[in-house]
Amino acid sequence: ETGVTQSPTHLIKTRGQQVTLRCSSQSGHNTVSWYQQALGQGPQFIFQYYREEENGRGNFPPRFSGLQFPNYSSELNVNALELDDSALYLCASSLASVGTSGQETQYFGPGTRLLVL
Amino acid sequence: SQQGEEDPQALSIQEGENATMNCSYKTSINNLQWYRQNSGRGLVHLILIRSNEREKHSGRLRVTLDTSKKSSSLLITASRAADTASYFCATPTGTASKLTFGTGTRLQVTL
Numbered sequence: 328e329t330g331v332t333q334s335p336t337h338l339i340k341t342r343g344q345q346v347t348l349r350c351s352s353q354s355g356h357n358t359v360s361w362y363q364q365a366l367g368q369g370p371q372f373i374f375q376y377y378r379e380e381e382n383g384r385g386n387f388p389p390r391f392s393g394l395q396f397p398n399y400s401s402e403l404n405v406n407a408l409e410l411d412d413s414a415l416y417l418c419a420s421s422l423a424s425v426g427t428s429g430q431e432t433q434y435f436g437p438g439t440r441l442l443v444l
Numbered sequence: 445s446q447q448g449e450e451d452p453q454a455l456s457i458q459e460g461e462n463a464t465m466n467c468s469y470k471t472s473i474n475n476l477q478w479y480r481q482n483s484g485r486g487l488v489h490l491i492l493i494r495s496n497e498r499e500k501h502s503g504r505l506r507v508t509l510d511t512s513k514k515s516s517s518l519l520i521t522a523s524r525a526a527d528t529a530s531y532f533c534a535t536p537t538g539t540a541s542k543l544t545f546g547t548g549t550r551l552q553v554t555l
Contacts, residue, residue, distance in 0.1 A: 331486075360543070369532050369545030370487070383542055415484055423541060432477075433543060435486040 330354060331420050331436035339442045340408050348403045348439045352420030358382070359401040360433060361393060364415040376401055377423055413443045449546055450533060456552040463520045465549040467533035468513075474536070476509055476516050477543070481530045490518075490531075523553045 330353035340346050352359050358377045362370035372385035376395035390406040399420070405412055419433035451466045469476070475494045479487040493500045493509045493516065500507045506519040520527055530550050534543040 358541070360541070362543075362545075364484075366484075369534075369547050370543070372542045372544065375542065383538055385542065417486060419487075419543075421541065431541065432489050432492065433541070434489065435479075437486040438484075440484070 331418065331434050333416075333418055333436040333439050335439060336437070337440045337442075339444065341444050342408055342410060344408050344443075345404065345406045346408060346441060348405075348416050348418075348441070350401045350403070350418035350420075350436055352399045352401065352418075353434050356420035356422045356434070357399055358421045358423040358431075359395055359399065360419045360421070361401070361403045362417040362419065363387070363412075364417060364438075365411075366414070370417055373403070408443045410443050413441060415440050450531070450549040452549060453547070454550045454552070456554065457523055459523060459525055459553055459555050461523055461553075463523050463527070463551055463553070465518045465531050465551070467516045467518070467546050469516075469533070469535050469546075470514065471535075471537065473511070476507075477534045477536075478505075478507060478516075478518050479532045479534060479545075481532065481548075483529075487532065520551075523551075525553050525555055527551060528553045 332351045334349045360375040361373040364370040374384040375382045379395045392404045395401045415438045417438045419435045421431040421433045477492045478490045491502045504521045509516045530548045532545045532548045534545045
């Protein structure tokens with residue numbers, strides 16, 4: 328167990344709806360990254376939050392947005408859901424500091440499986 | 445887009461045999477990481493090898509890195525049924541420690 332938790336575990340939505348996924352990072356970690364994993368594919372980076380600010384974004388449209396809170400937990404919000412948003416959403420926490428970017432190990436939660444009908 | 449490509453896509457072996465998975469990547473890296481994923485669940489970090497390292501061991505795992513060929517391999521020795529999972533290589537890119545994953549190798553270990 329990594330100590331990273333995600334909620335809910337499963338979710339079913341319909342096209343056009345909005346969804347919020349939550350992630351509690353491992354104690355002491357200050358960075359949360361979100362990934363989308365379609366069936367049979369590797370995870371794709373959505374964005375990362377470091378000390379409550381967005382710190383990099385992948386190739387995802389603006390309807391994917393996020394927040395990081397003072398306790399370093401995080402939310403991923405997706406508006407105007409599309410069928411292709413059906414996927415496993417993973418968050419990963421890590422402890423980053425200046426000069427160590429890319430060197431720290433990321434610890435993944437169990438994921439939220441989203442199905443859009 | 446995927447940075448890495450794993451090979452083979454699927455591998456089926458018997459318990460006790462060794463399993464070798466390969467990963468190729470496109471851009472220069474400062475490290476390469478291997479992860480395991482059981483049945484569509486969260487990823488578990490297995491091992492990190494830095495760009496100035498050529499080989500690294502962790503228990504039954506052996507990872508090699510050839511930066512001139514932009515490739516890495518993961519060897520699992522004396523495989524067990526519990527090793528059945530998907531294995532991904534990943535490389536951090538950019539200042540955000542964005543991990544770019546390969547397409548994965550699905551390993552099936554049978555009794």
